[in-house]
Amino acid sequence: MTWGLLYTILLAALVLRFRDPDAPVLEPARPVPDEPLRLVATHHILFYALLLGAPLEAAFAGGVAARRGTGAALFGAGVLAYRLAGRALGEALSPFVEPRTGAGLVTAGLYRWVRHPMYLGQAAIAVGAPLTLGCRWTLVISAAALIVLAIRVVLEEAALARTFPEYSLYAAKSKRFVPFLY
Numbered sequence: 001m002t003w004g005l006l007y008t009i010l011l012a013a014l015v016l017r018f019r020d021p022d023a024p025v026l027e028p029a030r031p032v033p034d035e036p037l038r039l040v041a042t043h044h045i046l047f048y049a050l051l052l053g054a055p056l057e058a059a060f061a062g063g064v065a066a067r068r069g070t071g072a073a074l075f076g077a078g079v080l081a082y083r084l085a086g087r088a089l090g091e092a093l094s095p096f097v098e099p100r101t102g103a104g105l106v107t108a109g110l111y112r113w114v115r116h117p118m119y120l121g122q123a124a125i126a127v128g129a130p131l132t133l134g135c136r137w138t139l140v141i142s143a144a145a146l147i148v149l150a151i152r153v154v155l156e157e158a159a160l161a162r163t164f165p166e167y168s169l170y171a172a173k174s175k176r177f178v179p180f181l182y
Contacts, residue, residue, distance in 0.1 A: 003068055004058070007075070007132050011051060014079045014125065029094035036097055036155060043152055044095070046145035047122065053138045054130040063134020071131020078124030085110050085118035097152060098159045105164040113174065115157070119149055120177045 031037060057063070086093055088109025094100040110117035126145045130138035153176070160167045 003063075003072070003133055004055070006072055007055065007129070010072070010075050010079050010129075010132070014051075014082065026091060029096055029100050031096050032098045032101075034098070039148065039152060039155070040096055043145070043148045046141060046148055047126065050126060050138055050141040050145055051129055053141055054133045054135045057130070057135040057138050058133040061135075061137070064136065065134060067131050068134055071128045071133075074124045074128025075132050076128070078121040078126075078128055081110065081117050081121030081124065083121075085121060089118070097156050099163045105160070105166060105170065107170055107174075111174075114178065115171060115174050115176050116153055119153055122149060123177075 031040075088111055089106050092100055092103035092106050094103075099105075114120060123146055126142040126149075127139070130136070130142055157167075157171070161171075164170075
């Protein structure tokens with residue numbers, strides 16, 4: 001299997017969504033008045049840019065062989081964490097920093113061990129996707145995406161604490177990103 005094919009398979013696993021036709025259709029999430037929309041847009045633009053930039057860099061500049069296996073492992077683990085976290089969030093899933101109106105605090109699934117498994121998955125994807133194709137210049141976009149992701153985590157934790165009185169207890173019992181460590 002070529003690295004490009006593996007990248008395509010992992011990218012498809014990340015972006016393709018399959019919905020149960022019998023499941024109720026949710027009302028789209030809407031931003032609240034104080035939502036940091038520029039940060040949210042920057043977050044999404046950077047992730048799309050690195051996912052599209054890596055194959056473009058590989059096509060035009062080629063790639064190096066070093067660390068492709070590590071990149072593929074990170075990319076695959078990131079996709080898995082992202083998908084499992086999204087499934088655990090269910091109706092609480094929202095593209096915005098502020099929690100979805102009417103949704104409860106999710107502490108099940110991967111959220112039992114870490115507070116931000118979806119962002120952990122995104123971080124692994126941000127580093128793993130370019131490495132899978134042997135790209136180095138796209139890692140500059142990855143670094144910017146990780147900085148925006150860190151800012152988003154800080155803002156989201158504040159929003160969760162404002163919205164859910166039980167969040168501080170949950171935060172005290174769970175780690176931010178890495179189970180048992182951080």
